Amino acid sequence: MLISLSHIQRLYRSDEVETTALLDIELGIEAGEFVAIMGPSGCGKSTLLNILGTIDRPTGGSYSFGGQELTELGEAALAAFRRENLGYVFQSFNLIDELTIEENIELALIYRRMPKAERRRRVAHAMDHVGIAHRARHYPSQLSGGQQQRAAIARAIVGEPRLILADEPTGNLDTENGAQVMDILQRLNDEGATIVMVTHSPSHADLAKRRVDMLDGQVVISVRNAI
Amino acid sequence: MFATILKSVLRQMRRHPLYVGLNMFGLALGVGVFLTLTLLVRYEYSFNAALPDVDRLVRVDTHWTMPGTPPGEVAGSTFRALPFLREDFPEIEAGTRFENTELQTEQDGVFSSFVSGLTDPAFFSVFGLKLLHGAPDQALAQPDGLVLSDHAAIRLFGTTEVMGRTVRLNRNGVTVTHTVTGVLARRTTPDLFSGIEMMAPFSSEDMTTRFCFLSWGSDCGRIYLKFRRAGDIDAVSARLRDFVMRHAAGADSDSHALGTHPEKIFGLLLAKLGEARFRDFHVLYAEDGVDRTVINSIGLMGLLALALACANAVNLATARAGLRAREVAIRKTLGASRRTLLVQFMGEAVLVAFIAGVLGLALCELLVPEVASLTGEALVVRYGLVGVVLPLIILVCGFACGIYPSLILSGYRPAAVLAAARMPSGGRGAARLRDALVTGQFGIAITIVICMLVINHQTVFMRTADPGYVRSGLLIGSAMPGHDLAAQRKMLDALRAVPGVITAGFGELAPRPDTKNLGTYSYDRPAGPVSVYLLQDVVSVSYFEVYRPRLLAGRWFDAAHGQDDLPPRDEAPTRKANVVLNAGAVSRFGFAAPDQAIGKIIKSGGMTARIIGVIDDMRFESPRQAIYPEIIFFNTLANQPFNDPIPAVRFQGIVEADMVRRLNRAWAGILPDASSDFSAVDARMSAYYSGDERRGRIFTLGAAAALLIACLGLYGLAAFAAARRVHEIGIRKTLGATGRQIVALLLGDFLRPVALSCVLACPVAWVVMRRWLAGFDERITLTPAHFLIAVAGAFAIAILTVLGQTFHLARAEPARALRAE
Numbered sequence A: 001m002l003i004s005l006s007h008i009q010r011l012y013r014s015d016e017v018e019t020t021a022l023l024d025i026e027l028g029i030e031a032g033e034f035v036a037i038m039g040p041s042g043c044g045k046s047t048l049l050n051i052l053g054t055i056d057r058p059t060g061g062s063y064s065f066g067g068q069e070l071t072e073l074g075e076a077a078l079a080a081f082r083r084e085n086l087g088y089v090f091q092s093f094n095l096i097d098e099l100t101i102e103e104n105i106e107l108a109l110i111y112r113r114m115p116k117a118e119r120r121r122r123v124a125h126a127m128d129h130v131g132i133a134h135r136a137r138h139y140p141s142q143l144s145g146g147q148q149q150r151a152a153i154a155r156a157i158v159g160e161p162r163l164i165l166a167d168e169p170t171g172n173l174d175t176e177n178g179a180q181v182m183d184i185l186q187r188l189n190d191e192g193a194t195i196v197m198v199t200h201s202p203s204h205a206d207l208a209k210r211r212v213d214m215l216d217g218q219v220v221i222s223v224r225n226a227i
Numbered sequence B: 001m002f003a004t005i006l007k008s009v010l011r012q013m014r015r016h017p018l019y020v021g022l023n024m025f026g027l028a029l030g031v032g033v034f035l036t037l038t039l040l041v042r043y044e045y046s047f048n049a050a051l052p053d054v055d056r057l058v059r060v061d062t063h064w065t066m067p068g069t070p071p072g073e074v075a076g077s078t079f080r081a082l083p084f085l086r087e088d089f090p091e092i093e094a095g096t097r098f099e100n101t102e103l104q105t106e107q108d109g110v111f112s113s114f115v116s117g118l119t120d121p122a123f124f125s126v127f128g129l130k131l132l133h134g135a136p137d138q139a140l141a142q143p144d145g146l147v148l149s150d151h152a153a154i155r156l157f158g159t160t161e162v163m164g165r166t167v168r169l170n171r172n173g174v175t176v177t178h179t180v181t182g183v184l185a186r187r188t189t190p191d192l193f194s195g196i197e198m199m200a201p202f203s204s205e206d207m208t209t210r211f212c213f214l215s216w217g218s219d220c221g222r223i224y225l226k227f228r229r230a231g232d233i234d235a236v237s238a239r240l241r242d243f244v245m246r247h248a249a250g251a252d253s254d255s256h257a258l259g260t261h262p263e264k265i266f267g268l269l270l271a272k273l274g275e276a277r278f279r280d281f282h283v284l285y286a287e288d289g290v291d292r293t294v295i296n297s298i299g300l301m302g303l304l305a306l307a308l309a310c311a312n313a314v315n316l317a318t319a320r321a322g323l324r325a326r327e328v329a330i331r332k333t334l335g336a337s338r339r340t341l342l343v344q345f346m347g348e349a350v351l352v353a354f355i356a357g358v359l360g361l362a363l364c365e366l367l368v369p370e371v372a373s374l375t376g377e378a379l380v381v382r383y384g385l386v387g388v389v390l391p392l393i394i395l396v397c398g399f400a401c402g403i404y405p406s407l408i409l410s411g412y413r414p415a416a417v418l419a420a421a422r423m424p425s426g427g428r429g430a431a432r433l434r435d436a437l438v439t440g441q442f443g444i445a446i447t448i449v450i451c452m453l454v455i456n457h458q459t460v461f462m463r464t465a466d467p468g469y470v471r472s473g474l475l476i477g478s479a480m481p482g483h484d485l486a487a488q489r490k491m492l493d494a495l496r497a498v499p500g501v502i503t504a505g506f507g508e509l510a511p512r513p514d515t516k517n518l519g520t521y522s523y524d525r526p527a528g529p530v531s532v533y534l535l536q537d538v539v540s541v542s543y544f545e546v547y548r549p550r551l552l553a554g555r556w557f558d559a560a561h562g563q564d565d566l567p568p569r570d571e572a573p574t575r576k577a578n579v580v581l582n583a584g585a586v587s588r589f590g591f592a593a594p595d596q597a598i599g600k601i602i603k604s605g606g607m608t609a610r611i612i613g614v615i616d617d618m619r620f621e622s623p624r625q626a627i628y629p630e631i632i633f634f635n636t637l638a639n640q641p642f643n644d645p646i647p648a649v650r651f652q653g654i655v656e657a658d659m660v661r662r663l664n665r666a667w668a669g670i671l672p673d674a675s676s677d678f679s680a681v682d683a684r685m686s687a688y689y690s691g692d693e694r695r696g697r698i699f700t701l702g703a704a705a706a707l708l709i710a711c712l713g714l715y716g717l718a719a720f721a722a723a724r725r726v727h728e729i730g731i732r733k734t735l736g737a738t739g740r741q742i743v744a745l746l747l748g749d750f751l752r753p754v755a756l757s758c759v760l761a762c763p764v765a766w767v768v769m770r771r772w773l774a775g776f777d778e779r780i781t782l783t784p785a786h787f788l789i790a791v792a793g794a795f796a797i798a799i800l801t802v803l804g805q806t807f808h809l810a811r812a813e814p815a816r817a818l819r820a821e
Ligand SMILES: Nc1ncnc2c1ncn2[C@@H]1O[C@H](COP(=O)(O)OP(=O)(O)OP(=O)(O)O)[C@@H](O)[C@H]1O
Pocket: A012, A013, A014, A019, A020, A021, A040, A041, A042, A043, A044, A045, A046, A047, A048, B819
């Protein structure tokens, strides 16, 4: 078991209101899996993904990754963990406006000790992989939504992470662009990456190996797709 | 339109209180400091300017070229010259003599001192000063006449209706009664008589006996001339050399003349009063002189404070422009025209500048009395000046702050802004502009801080530098008028008998001397004769124990050595004396070391002096001035009296104020009619330092304001940068950056312009301060410490600001940062 979540809980407390984003999550993910998470808006999908990505901390429960308990790690160790193991694709791209596409992608490597030439090679390779090499020197605002999403995916995969987290990677895209992105994700999965993807599209969810349905902060069903 | 602008400004204030507050406060501070310092500079530049016919007024100065001393201009000239000047130059309409002095009034045994002048009846025909009461041509016509300033009238009588009232004045130890014949009207612009509280005519005894009325080589005051036409001044100046040759020449035996070739050592100059304020800084004994560079620097500081504040405002405005880009884009999409937006943004900037300007004016009103008391000048807020300057500042500042955002924002193509994923910061051009402004601001601030450190260091150094004698436990009295041998002996005995006094002695010189005696002495060096113009002092027994000078070679005087006592004058022409020189004199005579001078003979006229000792230089005058080479004679009071000796006392074990009281009482037992005025060295010398100190304080004030403004700017910018980068930081952290890496990244971005500004500031400050220090005879050396402290301070402030702004950001959960938009 690569990932195991048990009794994960996430409360948001603001002044008087208390929101329960995640109530009690039990979830295990094997290495090499491709999991699609579905559920109505506000049920806690992004929150769950954030916790898997360690960019948010659960208020209760435990999260172990490859046998290591992550909830006990400090700031610096978590940063190192993300650096080495994770690729993140956001719903809203989250590219830095002031940097070119190439620089945005390189950002995922810049915090590792890696020679410049090696970084360049990997960035070029990742851009080829998603088909945006011809836009390397452009700024994010000069790209279409589909191109930006592909750049974001390139950034997520450039570090060859063990786990790729994608939050509605196709949500902002038309059918064709969406299909392309799904294509890339499937190819990455075939190459060995574990992928967890949030999506509202049943057809895209069907392309994953397993489907997890959520409702009000809880996992309701988890089904393996027949392939 | 105005309503829209007002509403928008108010909304900005509510939405971004930090930015608007920083902007407004910084600008108000800049405007306040600028206005205040501008008023001060204007005040200095207007000195004498309001004197009637100032362009036709001159002071006659003397230019001495004496052997062994650098030639120099002295503010003042022998009174002997006035009648000849009137006679030889019909271009002169009127002339008057004026001696600055202190007059003491005596009421029931209580003495009060007044800053005063003795002058001629013609005073008011030269200076058309207005009288509140009395007739200008009559006021000083009678020998017992007395003109009071309105201040002095109120101080003495509580009213200005004082015509005909009598005042008992103590003049040279004699009490005389004067009748008030005029009261000066108050003047608002400063001039050379601003401080004068009393004016009385010279006494006829003065005019017939005092050297400075009779002899060409002596002066005790100034001659002021009024020309018929301003254009004549230069022509007459050119003819003064001939004038000196005609009138000052005389046989060597004529002690009132200056020898056969007076023009070689003595010249007369005409110093225009309109230009005197700054010129006098380089003239000896001109107490009103001010260093123009210092005044200009103060003005420059005001300008810099304003410029810094404006730079801040521009900086924050361009930064904030980015925040509003989306709003503008949406407005434009909805149909707002470029012109409307331009007017809107310009209007907002000018409105903010206006509010800041009003606050600044209020600040100026608060600051001016402070600065007035710091400088001791009668500074007031002049609305004539403010009324012109302030609207100009508001418009220029408002325009400067508004121009960039309005052009950029109104020029945005909405699609580009709306397409950008996140809030834009105004593009790369704006970022570069902000970097340049931060560099400029910090460069200026660091320069100012270095200057401030050096100036303060120098001021403290002057105060505490070793003067060559022991200052603490030393009290010095007024000069005892006259030549009464018995009274002088009694005085020393009386002072020595006061409990707490270790010993007392006389010298003819003391810290801040009123009169100085100089003479030319020559030494027959093996390499050829050398003449040196020496300051002469005569000291009594115990002088050494009182002042405790440092003996460098030989010995001090000893009453047991009969040879040490200066023989009386009537034994001339073959007087022989043992003397002590100071280190300066020894080196002027060309001795390599003090001990080589011991036993050598120097001569002056009929006097043969054997050097028995050398002491270190003793500083009795301004630290800006080189110490005179000096010769000291010894008078045991066995055969002859001193000339107006100055008593000095070393005491121990008693509070200074009590000691002063006891000494004054002991003095009154011998000389009840003269005031004794015992005071410490620091008090006597403070006049030399106070100008530098006061201007130093103004400089410090301006520097602190400039620094504060620069910090405000940096703070605002750091806050803005942090806010703008919240999102970026979230992304970077998701990608694995640690908190420390994030802080380092932000610090790096911020410190680069600060580092650059240090590189620019240090050389500038170095050049400026070297030039300033060159004006002091006694000065500190510039050390790296001055620069390092300022640079370290700048970095510390920058780091703290950035850390304060980014620390929590760097620590926050990335998910939260990504959510924030
Ligand atoms: N920072 C926060 N403070 C308070 N409540 C929050 C915060 N973040 C999320 N929530 C709440 O937690 C719940 C889950 O949010 P989450 O973003 O995980 O939903 P989601 O399933 O991703 O929805 P969507 O499909 O619309 O993206 C929501 O009810 C939301 O209001």
